[in-house]
Amino acid sequence: MCKNNGTRRRASKKGVTRRDVIRYGVASSLGIAALGPLGKGILQEASGAPLPNHKRCVVIYCYGGYDGLNMVVPHGVQAYYDRRPNIAIDSIDTLDIGHTGYGLNPGLQAMKDVHDDPVRGNQLAVFQKVGYPDDDLSHFNSQDFYSWGVRNGFGNLTIPESGWIGRFADAYTTDSLGAVSVGVGRPLDMEGSSVNPLMVDRLTSFEFDEDNEYEANHQLRIDAVQSILAGYSGSGGLDDGAQQALQQAHDLTNQIQMAVDNYTPPAAGQPQYPGSEPGRDLEDIMRMIQAGFDTKIFYTGFGGWDNHSNLINAMGFRIGRLNDALAAFIAHCQALNIWDDMLICIESEFGRRIFENGSFGDDHGHGNVFFAMGGGVNGGYYGPDLTTNEMENNNWLGYDIDFRDIRKEMINDWFGGDGDQILPEPQEINQNLGYLL
Amino acid sequence: MRMDRTDRINPLLYLPLLFALAALPACGGGGGGEPPPAPEPPLSLSYDDGNPVYRTDGSITPNNPTTTGGTPDVYEIQPALPTGLTIDPGTGVIYGAPTTQTPLASYTVTASNVAGSVDAQVNIEIQWVDFKSIAPQQGLTDADIRYFLERTHFGFDQTAYDAINGSALDTYLDTTLAAINDTGTAALETAADGNVDDLAFPEESELAQWWLYCVQESPNPLQEHLALHWHDHFACSTDVLRDQSHYWYFQHMDLIRHNAAGNVRTIAIDVSRDWSMLEYLDGRDSTKSSPNENYGREYLELFFLGVNNGYDQADIVAAAALFSGYRRTFNQALGQDQIIWVPGQHNDDDWTFLGVDFTGVTNPPADIYEQIVDVTLAHKPQGDTIGYCSRWIVRSLLRRYCYENPAQELVDQLAEMLEANNWELTPVIKTMLLSEAFYSNLSRQGFSKTPVEHVMGFVRLTGLEMPLERNNTYGTAGLDTLLRDMGNRVSQPPVVDGWPEGESWYSAQGMVDRANAINELINQRDYQTDNGIDITGLLPSPTATAQEVVTAIAERFQVQLTPEENTTLVDFLNTSDSGSTTEEPWDATNPTHIDSRLRGLLYIIAQHPQHLLR
Incomplete structure (x- = not known):
């Protein structure tokens, strides 16, 4: 029987080597044993990551293009009501964020709480257009x-064609746990990276099931698969990608299951993670944080925001899911004292028409509202006020903030990197927003 | 003759003169005899693509320069471009069809006029790809037939294999494609209907399982593969349908499956007024006063023309208005939703769509839908004989069955054929699957298998079935549930442009999920015993040796084993099931060896990287 001892593992041009994984795995278990649930500190030194802190960012992407005008309601602009007779939100229902004429969607209480935090101060940044x-x-x-x-x-x-997180991972992380996507398949954002970021859907399902009848045979099967993978020299085509994904799956299952087994959920009486998609995604992210994974960017998201019809209900449903998941995650971060190192960014591909369509929904537009919140955020309203003129006469909002300036500031000021290196395309609009303290 | 660097006039030295000229009073009209103003030198030069990688299988996208400053009179390049490529000395555009493999090299373009010049680097690599046409591939081999089945039939299929060897692939395709129609799989559909509790009120899961059953049991796997292709292209999900609308989706599945090799014009008309599609992309909410753009946009962007391909926002608005008028209504007597045409909700204003005026159209909806589709099919780039739509449709097929970025020549040949055949897909599909292009090395590089192709392929390759539905007496999650959890539930594309493509399917999580789905199929021994499913038929002979079994299974799974891999698998078959590493030689007549080791071998080989490709 040919038993795989790992010595035939080819030197992959992509992906982690077995040696890295063993080293990393050892560090990970040490971290957990020595430092308790957070395992903070040890991993950073062990994996030799170049960034001088343990800061993390969670990007939540809302697929479909949410209606920014109903996320942050410009109730001070009458045209908003004139052009949305059926889908506008009454000003009295909105949540005050300290910026005259604007209020949060009433479903976004978790963000409101971050805005109102009596101890930490306002740590919610709202970006307009x-x-x-x-x-x-x-x-x-x-x-x-x-x-x-x-x-x-x-x-x-x-730069080669690649996703921005893929480039970030190559520049500032050393292995496939440096940037991780959760519950979104294989996002383009992570493509083209040579450190091969982990893309996981659900941690609890990340292990190889056994043969019910012949359990002892399972290890033999796995050994044979791993032997083939270790000795595999690909054609340089797609089979290489398959080999890498398979290899990564076999390499990481133990670490992931350790994260699942050692997880401590929120205490009783604290907001609990809902069973919704974003709830489970954010809880999986928390599992990895607790396991001490040295992950800098977690990327997650969920869809259903393309509300061409019945917007109030359809969007309200998604807002509820987003809000409840955020509430649990934020409270959990704060209870574990890791909020100061947490930055949450919320994005969506475009805003929508200023006016409603005939289906009580609205069609595609452009300029949109983004959010950032966390222990390092200088809360406030960023960007211009909407004018009566543009709200009356335009079909959709233009843009005043290039989305890359939000990311560049994260890369520069949060991670101490070089945003221009990761996002080198020249922009029409460049600005230093100053949303990070 | 190329200027030497020292011949050029330094633009900085020239600036004072320019200022001096600018300061001169404007000349009055007709002041003949005065010298024309000296031109400004070109100040910067860049190309659309500074680092192009071209292939030898077709014409390149012309690479256009952008300059600032004065207009250059002449463009020159050093060293000479690879054979087949040309630079237009007047415009600087690099164009042509490269014919020779050329390693990455840097070329310097110099743009100049009398006032000065400026340089830009373009780094060009030419990769060797033998351009293959739609001419039929001659002398198909056994390996070619197996490749054809792997690509188009969910893997090796004994019945198809025997039929092809009995006649010829050409004849087989004629028969198979002709059987894709409204009645070709009637018996299969009746059997699938039998799994649905109430055909008037099917559940979402029953619809998914209905389709999956067809994929699993179909006597015409090519039809099912093509249908899943169009399902991905004309994505429409049940997840927007209300309980009382679910039954609509049978009509949608028929539309996609029965027309998988049908007529594009018919498909375009029927997809546009398909009840499920009207719900999925909000067509039934598009009204006279407030057209909803959702369907109009995707009709152009994803379904028939391609993103930003020959239309603009005004065409989307026009399409939305022209398509408007269908509404959903609840039929109290039946307890079901229906879609009806409400004349008063149709926007009959005058519209211009793709350059054609729509005024005074009578007899909606039939006529209007036909006219919109006919205008779409006829829409061509200026001065071109081939339309946007035919190119987009054949490109979609080529990207599924040949290779990722099909050569323009190949697209054009098939698109021309599609139009010449009155938009019938059958001759196009047949030609493609017999073509030099299909059997070229480029096409053989393969595609990543979707979970459906991988898992349903495993079912079809091995016969190891399991219950489709979640609530079954065998306590398994059900095949539909497994595929749903992998993000590949048939009947529920995640977004309107369908499922992810290519390497997007290769994630660590996806690999774990696939292995576990295969493991579930291997674990359904009770179900398989009860249903008379026996895998001894996979053995090449009743007394096959371990080596013979490994060879046969590898061939079936289209995997070329290295000597080391072969040894690993033979060793696996020869090792005790108890987990001990002592040798206990394989015995094909030992039921335990079949039940444990042969199933184990299938599990292993299903995770071979080559088997992840089709």
Whole structure:
């Protein structure tokens, strides 16, 4: 019987090597044993990551293009009501965020609580009219621009076609746990990275099931698969990608299951994670944080925001899911004293029309509202006030904040990196927002 | 003759003169005899694509320069471009069809006029791809037939294999494609209907299982594969349908499955007024006063023309208005939803759609839908003989069955054929599947299998079935549930552009999920015993040796084993089931060896990287 001892593992041009995983696995278990649930500190040194802190960012992407005008309601602009007779939100229902004429959607209480925090102060940043040059109302184009961090193609740039998190991972992380996506399949944002970021859907299901009748045979099967993977020299084509994904799956199952087994949920009486998609995603992220994974960017998200019809109910349902998941995650971070190192960013590919359509919904637009919150956030309203003129006469909002300035500031000021390196495309609008303390 | 660097006039030295000229009073009209103003030198030069990688299988997208400053008179390049590529000396555009493999090299373009010049680097690589046409591939081999089945039939299929060897692939395709129609799989559909409790009120899961049953049991796997292709292309999900609307989806599945090799014009008309689609993309909410753009946009962007391909926002608005008028209504007597045409909700204003005026159209909806589709099909780039739509449709097929970025020549040949055949897909599909292009090395690089292709392929390859539905007496999650959890539930594409493509399916999580789904199929021994499913038929002979079994299974799974892999698998078959590593030689007549080791071998080989490709 040929038993795989790992010595035939080819030196993969992508992906972690077995040696890295063993080293990392040892560090991970040490971290948990020595430092308790958070395991903070040890991993950073062990994995030799170049960034001088343990800060983390969670990006929550809302697929479909949420209606920013109903997320942050411009109730001070009468045109908002004139053009949305059926889908506007009454000003009295909105949640005050200390900016005259604007209020949060009443379903976003978790954000309101971050805004009102009596101890920490306002740690909610609201960005108005976020977008990119030359609006494109296609979901798929817009999502690509956001995923790439590039508006006009890679032709004149010195970077290969790749996602922005993929480039970030290559620059600032050392292994496949440096940036992780949760519950969103394989997002374009992570493509093209040579450190091969982990993309996981559900941690609890991340292990190889056994043969019920012949349990002892299971290890033999797994050994044989791993032997084939270790010795596999691909054609340079798609089978290489398959081999890497398979190898990563076999390498990481133990670590992931350790994170599942050692997880401590929120205490009784604290907000609990809902069973919704974002609830489970954020809880999985918390499992990995508690296990001491040295992950800098967690990327997650959920869909259903393309509300061409019945917007109030359909969007309200998603807002409820987003809010309840955020409430649990924020409270959990604060209870574990990791809120100061947490930055949550919320994005969506475009805002919608200023006016409603005939289906009590609205169609695609451009400029949208983004959010950031966390222990390092300088809370407030960023960007211009909406004018009566633009709200009356335009079909949709333009943009005043290039989305990349939000990300660049995260890369520069939160992670101490170089945002221009990760997002090198020249912009029409450049600004230093100053939303991070 | 190319200027030497020293011949050029330094633009900075020239600036004072420019200022001086600018300061001169404007000349009055007709002041003949004065010298024309000296031009400004070009100040910067860049190309659309500074680092292009081209292939030898077709014409390149012309690479256009952008300059600032004065207009250059002449463009020159050093060293000479690879064979087949040309730079237009007047415009600087690089164009042509490269014919020779050329390693990455840097080329310097110099744009100049009398006032000066400027340089830009373009780094070009030419990859060798033998351009293959739609001409039929000659002398198909056994390996070619197996490749054809792997690509189009969910893997090796004994019945199809025997039929092809009995006649010829050409004849087989004629028969198979002709059987894709309204009645070709009637018996299969009746059997699938039998799994649904109430055909008037099917559940979401029953619809998914209905389709999955067809994929699993179909006598015409090519039809099912093509249907799943169009399901991905014309994505429409049950998850927006109300309980009382679910039954609509049978009509949708018929539309996609029965027309999988049908007529594009018919498909375009019927997809646009398909009840499920009217719900999915809000067509039934599009009204006279407030057209909803959702369907109009995707009709153009995803379904028939391609993103930003020959239309603009005004066309989307026009399409939305022209398509308006269908509404959903609840039929009290039946307790079901229906879609009805409400003339008063149709927007009959004058519209211009794709350059054609729509005024005074009578007899909606039939005529209007036909006219919109006919205008769409006829829409062509200026001065072109081939339309946007035919190119988009054949490109979609080529990207599923040949390779990722099909050469323009290949697209054009098939698109021309589609239009010449009155938009019938059958001759196009047949030609493609017999073509040099389909059997080229480029096409053989493969595609990543979707979970449906991988898992349903495993079912069809091995016969190891399991219950489709979640609530079954065998206590398994059900095959539909497994595929749903992998993000590949048939009948529920995640978004309107369908499922992810290519390497998007290769994630660590996805690999764990696939292995576990295969494991579930292997674990359904009770179900399989009760249903007479026996895997000894996979053995090449009743007394096959371990080596013979490994060879046969590898061939079935389209995997080329290295000597080391072969040894690993033979060793696996020869090792005790108890987990001890002592040798206990394989015995094909030992039921325990079949039940444990042969199933184990299937599990292993299903995770071979080559088997992840089709």
